[in-house]
Amino acid sequence: MRTLKSLCAVVILLFALPLYAGEKILTIIHTNDLHSHLMGFPPELDFTPDKTGDDATLGGWARVATVIRREKAARANPSLVLDAGDFTMGSLFHMLAREEAIELSLLKRMGYDMVTLGNHEFDLMPDGLARILAAGRRNGMPEVVFSAARFSAESAKDDTLEAAFKKGLFKPYSVKVINGVKIGFFGIMGEVAIGDAPFASPVKFTPPVEAAREMVKLLREKEKVDMVICLSHSGLFEGSKSEDEVLAREVRGIDIIISGHTHTLLEKPLVVGGTIIVQAWEYGKRVGVLDVAWNNGRAAVKNYTMITIDDSIPADRDIQRRIDSYIGDIDRRVLREHGLSYWKIIAHTKFDMPIVEDEAPVGNLIADSIRWYANKYDYDPADPVTKVVASIEANGVIRDSLMMGKTGRLSVADVFRTIPLGIGMDGTMAYPLVSCYLYGSEIKKAMEILTSIYPLKGSSYFLQISGVRFTYNPRRAVFDRVTNIWMGSEEDGYVPLDYSSSNKTLYRIAANIYDTTFLKVIGGFTFNILNIVPKDRQGKAISDLVAHRIDADKRKPGVQELKEWVGVMEFIKSFPDIDGDGLPDVPEKYSGKLGRIVSEPSLNPVKLLSRGTMVTWVMFGVFVLLAALIAFVVRFFVKKIRK
DSSP states (O other): OHHHHHHHHHHHHHHHHHHHHTOEEEEEEEEOOOTTOOSOBSSGGGOOTTOSSSOOOBOOHHHHHHHHHHHHHTOSSOEEEEEOSOOSSSSGGGGGHHHHOHHHHHHHHHTOOEEOOOGGGGTTHHHHHHHHHHHHHHHOOOEEBOOOEEOOSSOSTTHHHHHHHHTTSSBSEEEEEETTEEEEEEEEEOHHHHHTOGGGTTOEEOOHHHHHHHHHHIIIIISOOSEEEEEEESOOOTTSOOHHHHHHHHSTTOOEEEEOSSOOBOSSOEEETTEEEEOBOSTTSEEEEEEEEEETTEEEEEEEEEEEOSTTSOOOHHHHHHHHHHHHHHIIIIIGGGTOOTTOEEEEOSSOBOOOSSSOHHHHHHHHHHHHHHHHHHOOTTSGGGOEEEEEEEGGGOOOOBOOTTTOEEEHHHHHTTSOOOBOTTSOBSOBEEEEEEOHHHHHHHHHIIIIIHHHHOGGGOEEEESEEEEEOTTSOTTOOEEEEEEEETTTEEEEOOOSTTOOOOEEEEEEHHHHHHHHHHHHHTTTTTOOOOBOTTSOBOSOGGGGBOBSOTTSSSOOBOBHHHHHHHHHHTSOOSSSSSSOBOOGGGGSOOSSEEEOOOOOHHHHHTTOOHHHHHHHHHHHHHHHHHHHHHHHHHHHHHO
8 A cells, every 4th residue: 555655656746747847936136216225214313233123213225235145045046136216316325326326336235136227317317327327337336227218319418328328337128047047127117207207308218118018029039038027117006007007917028027116015916917016115124025936938926025124134244334434425525515414413303203195294394494594595684575485395305204213313314315306407416496486376376286286196296385374175176276375484473365366466485496397387287277487576487497596695606506405404403402402402383284284175165166266167167057958958858758
């Protein structure tokens, strides 16, 4: 009997061998949207890379490096380390990206094999990205694949980036043979991400589905690859029809999509039409580890782990030493001229100031800082019209919260992370502040962005405001939901704003150049219903916002740009020292909402129509006509039935 059982086992094994003989395992370790967050946070002051078990911070590239090394060592099969873009722009480290390619150099040392470009890699304009890639070649970098860039034949502004492409600093695709499997890689950018890359001009981008079809065809037919992996900076929302889900459905032949852009924490892979899709949240707070089984021409999930990068993971000492050396460079080359240093404590807080999809404490603080900073440098009390009475900040530009942590002390590094983006027209890093004048009716239109566009387009379009309070009714007609507006402040009080079209008083506002540009073009997105025309103090339309940057020192030639991040620092430093510890104390007002934006939903006909614009009355007219038509049809058929 035993002999018979043994014989059966052998036979079963022999039949099973052909099924498993072709299976090959590949491990993909992946991240996305790292955004220069080299240190653990929040706050960075709490981060202790040389110790474990003593802080609550997440992330830190030295910890990520440890995880990469550990996961590779735990497997006999080969591993790939991939990133789906936006590896730069988000902390003080990116201030030296053009000179040192800090992020790319570190990623190489951490073991990354390949990355793609996200929209924020284009924040420094084509020449800035070209400089980053050139520095990366000097200092070492992973392979960069990006398949969607289309260079301008008419403009020379992208010539340096085109030259970098021709030199192979980034490629449309790559082919590697790993464990006997020939794999093709390519990188794309999604439609939403393309819209978030205004400073890429004159570079244009092939739409993601079109670019992917082209690459899959090339890789499958010309390069004869077995497997296709797409690094997609497009986006993924669990349980929704996101761009990468659409990509998987519409483009056959993609085995794996490493997704980025939407900062989604996806605990388990999605499988759409046979395509495996993964995404690992943001800022290096998670690392995804995908074990792929390749068998009979198909890829399948063998195992998936989402690793939390927390204080239980020791930092890689070599990587952390390099990060520490970069901090010294930042102090010398960036912060010293402002009287700052990376670890300098500039204030004390007794509460967290989170960024949320609503009126946010940190949003109120940043918006207030813009108005305060602009007036500090460009308000003449003898000339009242020069006073900045309002300022705005889009949520999409605010990148992090201000958290009290273990000590309640706010460092320069932590404050900078809240507002790190952009480049000035003078070539230096970070967005400059711009001022212009608007009518009261245009201030209302600006607030309608928040009431009507934000609900449709997402949190990036929510506006944090200073100098303004308003109420709105979300039940009213789109683009006409604001019901009351007041101008002023919590300290000085608020007074009603006449936002009728007959009020031609000019009100000076300030914002960074990115947000101001958006105000200027919002009309085109709304059939000119929310058309806003930035003006100079004489009421003439501004054709070039660059010329209206606020000048910090008019005695010097050119424009000495007021940098938004410096304004936030200076504003916080201006707070009084309440507790006598030698540090400014963040006022209690920033511990919660201030009632600057108040929703008052109502279906009361009076409240739906009161002070309505043409939009409201047109929609009301359409409603009345439809109601009358329905009543006529009902009456007609009732008469027919009665007959």
